Amino acid sequence: MTELTKKRPEFRNINAFKDLTTYRLPPAGWVSILHRASGGLMFILLPLIVWLFDTSVSSEISFERFSGTFALGLGFVPGWFFKLVVLALIWAYLHHLIAGVRHLYMDARHAVSKEFGKSSAIVTLVLSIGLTVLLGAKLFGLY
Amino acid sequence: MSVNYGSKRVVTGAHYGLRDWLAQRITAAIMALFTLILLAQVLFSKGPIGYTSWAGIFSAQWMKALTFAVFLALTYHVWVGMRDIWMDYVKPAGIRLVLHVFTMVWLLSCLGWAVQVLWRL
Numbered sequence: 001m002t003e004l005t006k007k008r009p010e011f012r013n014i015n016a017f018k019d020l021t022t023y024r025l026p027p028a029g030w031v032s033i034l035h036r037a038s039g040g041l042m043f044i045l046l047p048l049i050v051w052l053f054d055t056s057v058s059s060e061i062s063f064e065r066f067s068g069t070f071a072l073g074l075g076f077v078p079g080w081f082f083k084l085v086v087l088a089l090i091w092a093y094l095h096h097l098i099a100g101v102r103h104l105y106m107d108a109r110h111a112v113s114k115e116f117g118k119s120s121a122i123v124t125l126v127l128s129i130g131l132t133v134l135l136g137a138k139l140f141g142l143y
Numbered sequence: 144m145s146v147n148y149g150s151k152r153v154v155t156g157a158h159y160g161l162r163d164w165l166a167q168r169i170t171a172a173i174m175a176l177f178t179l180i181l182l183a184q185v186l187f188s189k190g191p192i193g194y195t196s197w198a199g200i201f202s203a204q205w206m207k208a209l210t211f212a213v214f215l216a217l218t219y220h221v222w223v224g225m226r227d228i229w230m231d232y233v234k235p236a237g238i239r240l241v242l243h244v245f246t247m248v249w250l251l252s253c254l255g256w257a258v259q260v261l262w263r264l
Contacts, residue, residue, distance in 0.1 A: 036224075036228060039221070039224050039225075039228075040225070040228060043221055043224075043225055043249075046221075046249065046250070046253045047252075047253055047256075049253075050253050050256050050260070053260055054257075057197065057198045057201050057260065058198075058263075058264075059194075063193075063194035063198075097175060100171050100175065103168075103171075104171065107168065
């Protein structure tokens, strides 16, 4: 038997500040934890999502308030901050959706090889971040 | 096997593995499909998106019925997901129960609001 060249670090009761910063996650690990984080974010911001739905469909007047919030802000919340929050929602939705489709595909096809796990995770990250940048540029009026 | 009876009974577990696992995937598929349907309607609408075209998408009766079903799917989906998060990170049963109740109230309040918006359209 060949001896292990280096003793691998063991993680038990990890310290959020000491261990998490040095913990190197593989792409699939990033997709996994971000799937959870994006889901949690959308849960917390759910009232805002319903508010966006309410103001955008209820009436002409509420629609004005909806688009005005993006341009001018609402109360003490400036428009750019509002856009930033909505951009976070856009990212959360895209990541959650794409990572979710990856999950469904893996469940349906039993595609659980290490290679596919890595390549599909990279595709998920590239697609979700790429689309977020694209839609974010539109949201902030860059094109 | 952990003890799960008498005073040791687990109050806030999932208990029913497959059912919620399957429900989470089916509701996810419904929402993904809904995303495509909504996206198609936005992309194929004529001219710039204003109030009339946007609200018009949701005022069709079939779209209202579908959106309603999607709201229900979303609520169940988020319930399963958030419950999993609480169960992973929060161990004391008392705090976990409070968080579960908070999750239900939060979700049902949002559901009621969204349904009200939808059906008065």
